[in-house]
Amino acid sequence: MMPVETAEEAKKDATYLKALKDLIYQCADDDFIISFRGSEWLGLAPHIEEDVAFSSITQNTMGHAVMFYSLLEELGEGKADALAHERQPDERRNAVYLEKKNGEGSYLGEPYYDWALTVVRNFLYETFKKVKLKAITNSSYQPLANVAEKVLMEQPYHLSHWRIWVEQLLASTEDARSRLEERLEEAWYAFGDVLELGQYATEMEHFQLMIGEDELKELWLEEVKTTIKDLPNGTPKKQLGSGREGEHTADFDQALEVLSEVYVSDENAIW
Amino acid sequence: MYIYSGASQPEESSHVDDQEKYEQFMARIEAGEKIEADDWMPDDYRQALIKLISMHGISEIMGALPEKEWVPKAPTLKRKLGIMAKVQDEMGHGQLLLRVAEDLMRPYGKTRGDLMDDLLSGDLKFHNVFHMPTKTWADAGMVGWLVDGAAIISQTNMLDASYGPYQRALQRICQEEVFHAQHGEAIIMALAEGTEHQRQILQESLNRWWSALLMFFGPKSADTTGSSKQDIMIKYRIRKSSNEELRQAFLDKYLPRVFSLGLTVPDETAHYDEEKGEWVYQQPDWNEFKQIIKNKGPRSKERLRLREVAYENNRWVRQALTSEAVGS
Ligand SMILES: [Fe+2]
Ligand SMILES: [Fe+2]
Numbered sequence: 001m002m003p004v005e006t007a008e009e010a011k012k013d014a015t016y017l018k019a020l021k022d023l024i025y026q027c028a029d030d031d032f033i034i035s036f037r038g039s040e041w042l043g044l045a046p047h048i049e050e051d052v053a054f055s056s057i058t059q060n061t062m063g064h065a066v067m068f069y070s071l072l073e074e075l076g077e078g079k080a081d082a083l084a085h086e087r088q089p090d091e092r093r094n095a096v097y098l099e100k101k102n103g104e105g106s107y108l109g110e111p112y113y114d115w116a117l118t119v120v121r122n123f124l125y126e127t128f129k130k131v132k133l134k135a136i137t138n139s140s141y142q143p144l145a146n147v148a149e150k151v152l153m154e155q156p157y158h159l160s161h162w163r164i165w166v167e168q169l170l171a172s173t174e175d176a177r178s179r180l181e182e183r184l185e186e187a188w189y190a191f192g193d194v195l196e197l198g199q200y201a202t203e204m205e206h207f208q209l210m211i212g213e214d215e216l217k218e219l220w221l222e223e224v225k226t227t228i229k230d231l232p233n234g235t236p237k238k239q240l241g242s243g244r245e246g247e248h249t250a251d252f253d254q255a256l257e258v259l260s261e262v263y264v265s266d267e268n269a270i271w
Numbered sequence: 272m273y274i275y276s277g278a279s280q281p282e283e284s285s286h287v288d289d290q291e292k293y294e295q296f297m298a299r300i301e302a303g304e305k306i307e308a309d310d311w312m313p314d315d316y317r318q319a320l321i322k323l324i325s326m327h328g329i330s331e332i333m334g335a336l337p338e339k340e341w342v343p344k345a346p347t348l349k350r351k352l353g354i355m356a357k358v359q360d361e362m363g364h365g366q367l368l369l370r371v372a373e374d375l376m377r378p379y380g381k382t383r384g385d386l387m388d389d390l391l392s393g394d395l396k397f398h399n400v401f402h403m404p405t406k407t408w409a410d411a412g413m414v415g416w417l418v419d420g421a422a423i424i425s426q427t428n429m430l431d432a433s434y435g436p437y438q439r440a441l442q443r444i445c446q447e448e449v450f451h452a453q454h455g456e457a458i459i460m461a462l463a464e465g466t467e468h469q470r471q472i473l474q475e476s477l478n479r480w481w482s483a484l485l486m487f488f489g490p491k492s493a494d495t496t497g498s499s500k501q502d503i504m505i506k507y508r509i510r511k512s513s514n515e516e517l518r519q520a521f522l523d524k525y526l527p528r529v530f531s532l533g534l535t536v537p538d539e540t541a542h543y544d545e546e547k548g549e550w551v552y553q554q555p556d557w558n559e560f561k562q563i564i565k566n567k568g569p570r571s572k573e574r575l576r577l578r579e580v581a582y583e584n585n586r587w588v589r590q591a592l593t594s595e596a597v598g599s
Contacts, residue, residue: 051362066352108340266469271465
């Protein structure tokens with residue numbers, strides 16, 4: 001397949017365009033929601049150094065979401081801000097596991113957030129992101145491949161940040177290790193939809209936008225195993241639903257309500 | 272700078288350890304030399320610095336809390352990125368300053384953990400502005416514009432401070448503060464040029480913050496709240512100007528901008544007196560100020576509670592980090 005250099009070119013083939021947009025929505029929405037969950041942690045991390053490092057990662061990740069939304073804007077999907085703030089849950093393509101609340105309580109009061117969930121989730125997600133973006137650097141859609149290259153310049157630091165946390169906590173106290181293992185078990189029930197490519201998976205592979213789902217899963221698992229030796233059996237299921245198909249949970253409604261509160265408070269405003 | 276001159280009395284050093292060392296020390300700072308962490312320094316200098324820098328550091332960290340309320344809510348992608356970067360910087364300032372304070376506290380055997388305990392027990396104060404509520408997005412802009420604006424004025428006043436590690440930390444902090452003020456100003460400008468609703472939340476926000484901003488620089492003299500640390504700070508070349516001079520510089524820089532945006536301040540008497548060459552304004556309620564910094568401000572309890580929950584909730588993580596490896 002010939003590389004597609006511009007948005008105009010991509011728009012010529014309706015099936016290509018559909019698959020392409022779905023893939024970019026997945027990338028954008030995943031980064032957007034995980035960055036939102038990260039932003040709720042601000043000021044609440046285990047120590048100040050971590051607060052600084054984590055918020056830097058959160059900020060970069062939001063920057064990645066912006067790059068992906070901008071690609072969609074070029075493809076005629078509307079303004080990046082509208083895509084981020086206005087779309088309904090069933091239009092969102094982020095994985096359900098990523099929208100799960102950080103823990104009990106709210107970032108505004110009594111935040112009983114769980115660092116074990118955050119470490120496990122971010123490590124698994126950043127590993128996935130690395131594998132996925134590497135595959136996308138060979139994508140037939142050049143503007144997307146270029147963004148993947150750019151994101152991959154800083155993303156490895158994010159992954160190694162969370163890898164170090166996993167290694168440190170697993171090698172520390174019994175308590176820490178069992179907290180992490182519990183969250184890993186949980187991930188094996190819910191991480192499944194992160195690893196999926198949604199209804200256009202076949203087209204994505206066919207148009208060389210992306211590798212196939214099976215290969216993606218395999219690469220991810222291999223990479224995770226280099227850090228965590230004792231993983232739960234099999235591959236992750238998706239018991240919370242499939243975000244790639246537009247299924248979302250009440251946790252997601254909470255996220256949307258908060259992140260668009262000001263945006264929707266005045267329809268005519270420029271902020 | 273996030274310290275009040277006058278909240279409490281610095282402990283006087285009981286004696287000058289060594290008259291000769293003391294004279295050399297004074298000669299050095301008067302010649303503009305910088306004192307380093309391992310250098311000899313008088314006790315009251317060390318104590319004044321610990322108080323100043325730990326309060327400054329902890330205020331950066333507590334100062335992240337009112338703004339962070341708006342980080343997840345920021346109304347556009349650009350604003351989300353801007354406010355994330357800004358609050359991250361503030362945490363970074365806190366980190367930088369607490370390290371400077373830790374080095375100073377070492378001879379007393381105190382650590383960062385003690386500072387956190389002091390914060391939660393109320394022994395370590397944080398700046399009055401960070402006890403205030405943020406009710407709308409306009410407050411997020413107001414903090415960046417005027418609170419950071421006030422911080423720039425008091426911090427640049429110490430850019431030549433005699434204590435080297437603090438002075439160098441301030442150099443870096445002040446560079447970043449310039450971006451913070453720009454970030455805040457951009458939010459404010461968008462509101463000022465915006466819809467009626469936006470202008471309304473902006474004016475309400477300024478009304479809400481006005482007296483806290485006047486209080487920012489601390490009382491004019493010791494008579495107002497009981498005692499003053501201004502003198503020792505100036506004697507030891509840590510700062511140059513008095514509280515009132517700093518407040519005047521702030522009013523001088525910002526009131527014309529406030530008025531040119533068509534905004535008002537909730538003080539009809541506020542004006543520039545050409546003859547005296549200074550701004551005339553109504554004193555804020557300094558008794559209220561005293562209450563606020565005793566953690567009896569509008570949001571003091573909630574903000575401390577956030578820190579406390581985070582601290583307790585992450586205890587297992589800190590324990591894990593300090594434990595011996597048990598193998599994997
Ligand atoms: Fe700061
Ligand atoms: Fe600042």
